[in-house]
Structure formats: C-alpha cells, structure tokens
Amino acid sequence: MLVGYMRVSKADGSQSLDLQRDALLAAGVGADAIYEDQASGKLADRPGLAACLKACRKGDVLVTWKLDRLGRSLAHLVETVTVLNDRGIGLKVLTGQGAEIDTTTASGRLVFGIFASLAEFERELIRERTMAGLSAARARGRKGGRKFALTKAQVRLAQAAMANRDTSVSDLARELGIKPTTLYRYVGPTGELRENGQRVLNARAKRSSAPNRP
Template sequence: MLVGYMRVSKADGSQSTDLQSDALLVAGVESDQLYEDQASGKKDDRPQLAACLKALREGDTLLVWKLDRLGRDLRHLVNTVHDLTDRGIGLKVLTGEGAAIDTTTASGKLVFGIFAALAEFERALISERTVAGLAAARARGRTGGRPFKMTPAKIRLAMAAMGQKETKVGALCVELGITRQTLYRHVSPTGELRPDGQRLLSKK
C-alpha cells in the first residue's frame, strides 16, 4: 500500500498542502492514506507523522513530495529511514534534491546510502570540532567554573559519541567534565536528545 505524508511550516492558513497532495495522488496514493502536519520541520511534535509511521506495515511504501517534508535534519532523516527499512517499509521521494531516493529499488538504496554516509560524516565533524574546542579551552586554563555544567557543545559531542558502539561512557564523562547522571539526563544511551537536552539547545 502507498501512504503519503505532507507538511507545511505554518499553521495560520498562509501555506497549503495542495501541491503536495496533488503530486501524491498522481503518484498513486489514495486520499484516505494522506497524512498532514502543519508545523516546523525542526519540531519534534508532529502528531500526524507519528500516526503515519505507526500505520505503515511491512510491504508498504511511504511517499513524500520532497525530502525536507519528512526529517528534522539529516540525522533524523537517516534514523527514520533506517527504522522503516528494518520494518520492511520503503520510502520514495517525488521531487527535489532527494528525488532519486526510492528504497524499494537498488539504485534508490544506493543514493540513500550516500545520504547516510554524509550524516555520519556530519557527526564526525561535530565530534572533532567539539573535542578540539574543549582541548583549546583547557590549554588556555579555562577549566574552572561550575564543574558539572552541561553546555550545547557538550551535548553535541555526547550525541555523536553515544551513537557509537565503541564509546566508553566513563571516559566520555571525564572528557566532558560531567557526571554520568548529568550525561543521561540530557542524552540517551543511543545518542538521542532527552527533554533537558532539548531545552538547553533551544535556548541558543
């Protein structure tokens, strides 16, 4: 079965999903299989996306008009598609930069593999820059202050590091200058943001 997901950024009626719905209907999605959210792509609270993902079954294909309608960012997108793939569900993008993605085909899987590699590269860069920044701060003697304070930079490093199987949590806490309790209050063992972490990053 084909299932379509649509999203517009504003909920005040100034944006419409007509273009997206027309394209999805032409692609073969039935009107009763369309899900729509009116929210920023960066927001976690997208109830129709959650309902759409829950409704999908093995053998189904999720269709989106453009790639940016689905994911908050590259990492979220990659994680979402990996989850769909593990459940035997395909993803097809109709237009835009991700139009070559169709995980029901071999070539489409190859294209998505490139996106996944870019996400991994992005995480590695964040980790590398953050470690370098912390080392530079230590070299300048900036090690005082509140010893267990979590910062946006530390959260990003923790997210990147916790997503790697080889990460030793104790060593990571020493590197960041925080306790395990502080780490797990902000980031889950798999590298996902927890509410405290989300609140801290949103204050930027």
C-alpha cells in the same frame, strides 16, 4: 502499502496542502493513509510525522512530495532515512532535488546507501568530538557525562506504550516530561530499544549486580 506524508509551514490557512495531496493520490497513496502537519519544519514536535512513522510497517513505502517536507534539518533527515532503512521501510520522493530517491529501485537504494553513509559519518564525528571534550575535561579534573533523561522504569513504560499503535507520541513524551525527539533516542516508533534506552537498562543492571562493599 504506500503511506504518504505532507506538510506546510503555516497553520493559518495561507498555505494549502492540496498540491501535495493530489501528488500523493496520483502516486497511488490511499486517502486514508496520508498524514499531515501544518507547522514549521524546524519544529521537533510534529504529531503528523510521528503518527506516520508509527503507522509504517516493514515492506511499506513512505511517499513524500519533496524531501524538505520530511526533514527539518540534514541531521534529522539522515536520522529519519536511517531509521526507515533499519525498519525495512522504503522511501519515495516525488519531486524536487530528492526526486531520484526511490528505494524500491536499484538506483534509489544507492542514494539511500549514501544517506546511511552520511549518518554513520556524522555519528563518528559526534563521537570523536565527545571523546575529545571528555578527555579535555578529565585533564582539568572534571568528570564528563550527561545524565539520562529517563529511568529504567520509564524506558520500560515507553517500550510498552510505543508498541501500541494507538499511543500518541506527543502525549507520552509529555507524561514523561521530555520532548518527542528525546523519547526517540530511547525507544523507537514500534517500541524497540534505541542506544540510550539500552544504556539505561545496562547501566542500572550493572549497578544492581555489583557486590556490596563494607
């Protein structure tokens, strides 16, 4: 199934989605499978994109007019492409500099692999900088580490809620007191655990199983 996503930066009516909609329809995307946002690409909270990613299932292909309609930054774009790849969802870009990306073809999968490599490279750089920062902090007598934004119960709640296709990501994040981008660090679009969510559950499990000391 083809699922389309389109976006314009302004919601005041000065920009039209017609060009993108026509291109998606011409590419074979059904009118009822097109999601949209009228907001700056720099905003983290884009309900249309969240709903689009949530609706995609394994074997689907996400179609967008240009690559910059999808990602608000290189880091966000790499993260999104990697998540799609992990879920078995294809990506097809119709025009612009990313028009060579079509993961339903061999050459497109090669480009997709480059994105995955970039994501891995970026994560490794972040890890190295974090470890260096923690080492420097310990050398000065300080303990590093950031508190988790969600508790174990909240992670379980988020899992159950995200597994329901009717759940609004924005409403769920608001109920939990966090941003949608933070929520996605703990739980994926279909309720699967992400790294932070797994760490919360593991950390609390270790505490509960530790022997009591007098």
